[in-house]
Amino acid sequence: MDPENINDDLKEKWELEQKELKTKLVCEDVEPWQQKSDFSGLTYVGGVDLSFVKGDDINACACLVVCSYPDLKVVYSRCRHIQLTAPYISGFLAFREVSFHIESIEKLKKDNPELLPQVIFVDGNGMLHPREFGIACHLGVITGMTTVGVAKKLHHVDGIEKDAAHGEKIKQLMKGGESFPLIGTSGKTHGMVLRVCNEAPNPVYVSVGHRISLKTAVQLVHRCSKHRIPEPIRQADMQSRKFIREKFGPKQEQPQRPPKKRSPTNIKMDKVASHDNVDGDYEPHLDAMASLFEGGY
Secondary structure (H helix, E strand, C coil): CCHHHHHHHHHHHHHHHHHHHHCCCCCCCCCHHHHCCCCCCCCEEEEEEEEEECCCCCEEEEEEEEEECCCCCEEEEEEEEEECCCCCCCCCCHHHHHHHHHHHHHHHHHHCHHHCCCEEEEEECCCCCCCCCCHHHHHHHHHCCCEEEEECCCCCCCCCCCCHHHHHHHHCCCCCCCEEEEECCCCCEEEEEECCECCECCCEEEEEEECCCHHHHHHHHHHCCCCCCCHHHHHHHHHHHHHHHHHHCCCCEECCCCCCCCCCCCEEECCCCCCCCCEECCCCCHHHHHHHHCCCC
16 A cells, blocks of 8 residues: 555544543643642643664653652653654654553552652644644543643644744743743634753743643743753753763764654564563553553553
8 A cells, every 4th residue: 555545544543532531631721730829739740751872763762751840850761772663754653652641640540649740741732733633632641640741843833933023022022931822813812932941042832732731731831940941841852862872872863853764663672771671562542542541640
């Protein structure tokens, strides 16, 4: 079969899955700690990220980090070597990566449930997405956890573009904590542009993942950041790169996701330092994946 036809079939299938999952999306504050100005009651925040081997679109490291709140000290981290062979298709990143984040959370739930974070920051978008259902939404709905999308680059949706006018608005963000909304031609607010700290003029793009309002998500990103990005994601990024260097040699980590080849949809994980060895087809189904989290989150 022609690879283009395979991808068309995948896109149709994945769009239906996104549509089904989106019916369970919650875009408002639901936890008691979210209602409090100081977020009292929030004790642990998490972050997930992938780092790739340089020049390799299959071998990567998946990392989950949990930090205490509000001091943002790392209390848990886990890195593992993974292999991705599902194709990258724009707008469907979750179907390539989210299963690894789910497995990381499930492992934490099993081994250290007392450290389970109350919110997870995702290196990617939530509702700032063509179908308002990016990887942060996907992860949140399947796990039932509160999630926030934090991206370093603007995803062009609903007429929102990184043009001259957008650049001028960014220049007007003079200090950490200042932000402006991303309003599309439809009139919808898809996310916020946030200057996280005074030392980092480049902003991040914050969007709702699941079980949180946009206002609270922006405040939380600001309070959980020592640098440009939330500390749990920053730590996951650094630790996953370190893992790549140690496993594959120096200068092998690649901070940006590489161009993805069109390839079959099966995904496998190698046996790694954590002694996991999970093999299987990458066929995410709502019922099967949700069953991992029947424990209540």
